[in-house]
Amino acid sequence: MTEDRDPSIMTRRQLIRHSAWFGAAVGLAVVGGEVISHIAGTGTGTAAETRPTLRFAQVSDSHIGFTGPANPDVTASFGHAIDQLNGLGYTPDFVIHTGDLTHLATPEQFDQVKQQLNGLHTPHVFTVPGEHDSVDDAGQKYRKVFGAGTRGAGWYSFDVAGVHVIALVNTLNLTKLGHLGQDQLDFVKKDVTSLSNDTPIIVFSHIPLFAMYPDWGWGTDDSMQALSYLRRFSSVTCLNGHVHQVFSKTEGNVTFFSATTTAYPLPHPGDGPAPKPLTLPAGKLHDALGVREVSYTKGQQALALKESTLS
């Protein structure tokens, strides 16, 4: 296009023209995005939007018994989280607590947390112990309260709505990182032998099963072996607690999701010398605490997660 005025100055006509093209580009992109996600929502083929096959909630690191400037009333914030889960607008098929239910594993603290969990409007509540729950007695008190039906240090598995859920204990016999141990690894190997490759697998544990930050013990020294037994499955989702912050990482067929706490925040990896409780400015605490909803729809490989802070 040739112009006899300085080509670096745009005429009004050119501006309108370029704006029209730009508007068309943005509009088309938005429409294209809407169309693609609409197809995703209807599950590539089915005409109607179906209710998820399975919906559950995750809560973690309530640390009942902790007091300090980071959170002077962890019992109240845990209660708040439970109220939030009771107010979701639907009944979760189950709720899992990924550990550090108590801060010091005293009988009173276990009693308190069990009472509070009993207030959840859900048919089942599952737990795994954190290292704080196993202090002094390698988890004996924890197992007395929460260990019915579990094996070894408190691991187990169950099937629900076509999904296989495995609960692992990696908080005993620690030398630097989380540790599963040979008995538990054998359990995992045996547990999945009869499952077909397209069975969705959910694993929950307290300490991350991936190397999130080994310098602070945020990893499990023998998790690679456990995950190798799950390599043939098309969808493996690992949910953990311990790190008191939301984080996720995908490695091949496995996606790891760390949950945040209902008690007190910890620093981001490397942000400071140690993972000690972080005192936030007044009014900011609830933004760092929260719960998570997870849903699975048959036909969709990956789970849908939604984190909410404490309101």
Next chain:
Amino acid sequence: MSRRNQRPVLALVMAAQAAALALAACTTANPPQAQPNPTFSTDVSGTPGMSPMPGMSRTSGMPMTPPSQGGDTANAQEPMGPNAVNIAGFAFFPATLTVKAGTTVTWTNKDEDPHTVVADGGAFRSQALGSGGTYSFTFPAAGTFDYVCSIHPFMHGNVVVTS
């Protein structure tokens, strides 16, 4: 393409946008579904987890007597005795302590968080130490004893005992 031809093209594009937006805005209702129930393997007695009764209101929390958490963050450079280890800032100071056989070593937790002292190999093991809590162990024989905090196992230390 001359400017005269571009106008109808743009008009077509806008029309297509509007049509697609209308399509994307349609949603359909969700059919109700029954709630799934977990199945557990039969070779364990009892079922894992707990079944809270729906409809039960949440009981208010019992007042808890927390362990003494009033300690300040430690100054690890505080003068301490020759057979003492301070636990501060999620670390043991000094990380390596050398004593003679028969000496009693005392660990003091200066952190807000609870810590423990657990030897690799089980030679000694403390209870959970709250803020200000102490633990003492007398080393009878020579050797090197590595230990960790079992709650925060990235915390390492060792005691070298000479005869």
Next chain:
Amino acid sequence: MKALALRVVIAAGLVIGGASHAYLYLHGYGQVPTIGPAFLIQASVSFAAALLILAGGPDWLIWGAGALALGSLGAFAMSRTIGLAGFVERGWQPAPHALVSVVAEAVTALACGAWVLGAARARGRSARRR
């Protein structure tokens, strides 16, 4: 003529790259944090740009297409090495979409580069003619 041919090549590259991302979004990648929405944006912007470039849109669309293609290639490289928003994959998984998309994006980037060079040369020629 050359300009139209380049537009067709760029549009085709964009469509193929976008279609690969859209397919993967609908088949599992849509749920991956950060990466899912990024795939959606990549696909929708690719289709939009392809359509408008074919319709004879202005030069900055071609610059944008080149940037999108290079950005997609860079993101792919990051996902295979240091990770992208916590997402890491090995090799050419998911096959064949990963390879198809990389080739399409490379072709797009090269064609955009050729267009930009051609336009610069044409500008130089017309300036000399005056």
